[in-house]
Amino acid sequence: MTLALLALGALLVASLAYTVACWAAPFTTCSRCKGLGKRTTWLRNERPCQACKSTGRRVRLGRRIHTRASALHQRGTR
Ligand SMILES: [Zn+2]
Numbered sequence: 001m002t003l004a005l006l007a008l009g010a011l012l013v014a015s016l017a018y019t020v021a022c023w024a025a026p027f028t029t030c031s032r033c034k035g036l037g038k039r040t041t042w043l044r045n046e047r048p049c050q051a052c053k054s055t056g057r058r059v060r061l062g063r064r065i066h067t068r069a070s071a072l073h074q075r076g077t078r
Pocket of ligand 1: 033035036038053055056
């Protein structure tokens with residue numbers, strides 16, 4: 001019982017920390033190009049990164065969920 005309560009508390013703290021991170025810094029470095037904006041193919045050709053459109057940054061998943069949810073709320077409460 002105590003272990004489950006401890007695990008639940010840790011999960012709550014981690015999700016709260018992620019929420020604060022999404023609020024404070026909604027952008028993070030692109031994981032595909034590691035923030036470079038370009039990718040190297042196996043033939044060593046450089047191509048622009050398609051995942052981040054060569055910006056090297058992408059929106060966090062939690063922020064995307066928040067944006068979608070707030071847009072849905074806006075549409076629903078018009
Ligand atoms: Zn990228």
